[in-house]
Amino acid sequence: MNFKNNNGQEVDEKFAAFLTNANAIRAVASAVEGTIGPKGLDIMLVDRFGEVTVTNDGVTILKLMDINHPAAKMLINIAKAQQEEVGDGTTTTTIMAGAMVSEGVNQILRGVPVAKVIEGIKHGVKKAQEILIAKSIPVKGIDDPALRDIAYIAGREHEDIAELVTQAAKLIGEEKLKEKNFKLRDIVMAREGAENEVFLGVIVDKEKVNKQMPRELEDVRVLVIDDALEPEQIEEGALSTESGFARYMALQEEFRENLKKLIELKVNLVLVSKGISGEAEEMLTDAGVIALERVSAKDLERVAEHTGARIMKKAGLKKSIDEIKSYIGRAKKAYEDEKLEHLRIEGGEGKPMATILVGAATAEIVGERERIAKDAASSLQAAVKGGVVPGGGAVEVAVARELEREREKIKGMASYGIDCVIAALKRPLSQIVYNAGFNPLEKLEEVIYTQAEKGSDAIGVNCDTGELADMTELGVLDPALVKIHAIKAAGEIAQAILRIDTIIKKRDEGPAARGSSEPAAGVGEMDF
Structure with missing residues (x-):
């Protein structure tokens, strides 16, 4: 059986896996490529x-x-991994991976050995990362205007979101933004009907367990419990015995005494990861305590960090009053926002913690506004960590130009693999220009020529006018880390896909399976 490539030409069956996989990669890339750049459009996804x-x-x-x-x-x-690593750049990664795989298959169909293509891709990706690192421009502190430009571009040119993210970054500080485990995107939330706001404090997306509990607290004393707030349980069968019932009553009394410790310590805000018993709810309500149940682990950690509280288990309530004191956090204020149905905690005595609250006019756009703000936050943080580079696809073209010179130093057929990386690097600018309504081939050649003539890596295309422009002067900047990880991720998927030369359907290992030999999609029948 023979297969056809993109030009309709028949190719040998041995290339079937390459073509099948390349077509699948190309299909995914084509689904997102229309969204890239300032003139990119939206995608509508509809479920069943x-x-x-x-x-x-x-x-x-x-x-x-x-x-x-x-x-x-x-x-x-691999795109999800890109999102997890730096929080942005998934579209760029997908587009470059699609171009790299397509060019790799083209080279293989021309007769270049797969091993040589992969060798060249590996070398080209490594060199491209080195060039990008060298071209990155460090930001000059948290007040660098470049950070606002980064948030504006990553935030799809939403002025209000760029301002919110930049303001939050200044409140948190450069040191916190550079912490390995801190993600600025995690402090973003969007709510229908909310006003845009940044404040020093945290929002817990829960309502108090009893409406009679106070709406607002001053001089807040916080206890965070990663457990249920209820008496210890005993087996139901044990209650039928005298000793079992006595044990049950002792546990109930012990639990009440533990709750009295909290009241004596003037704890007035309790957050619990699981449920709260009816008796605990009643005692805490009578004592003027706000209690929240089933609070997420992430929210528990943020509250503890902001207030200086230490997270405890239920068993910790058995400790002495003096010992429990060391677990209590402090904050200036906590109050319930009835309209948005959440609790705010402000002025904690622990580490500074900001919250970005993004308003949305309708429920339909809440999710998209939140995604936009999270992308802006991730890009700003990446810029603080790793500097910035010219955006709009300009820096990728500059790297491609340098790789073309590197290609001349490579002996043998591995140079064809470098061509795959060069093609991938040129793809973002071409797609951005195409989405803006201009001729991508023409504009790409103009950018390549002008960058070389002026010795500038920042020359790109103004998508409003179609004229060449300095991206840095226009404020079109991207985080260097996003670009570095994008080319790395694209290279990894290209190498993984191009290593596959046979696709075989696995035997169903279920009880009804009896050695199915059906071929995978796009692969001729095989007998074993």
């Missing part, structure tokens, strides 16, 4: 129940797409 998601966010599109092909799933997983 008719629920609609309209978004411009690459990773959201990839997560929600109904994908069955294993190669396409590999691409989606």
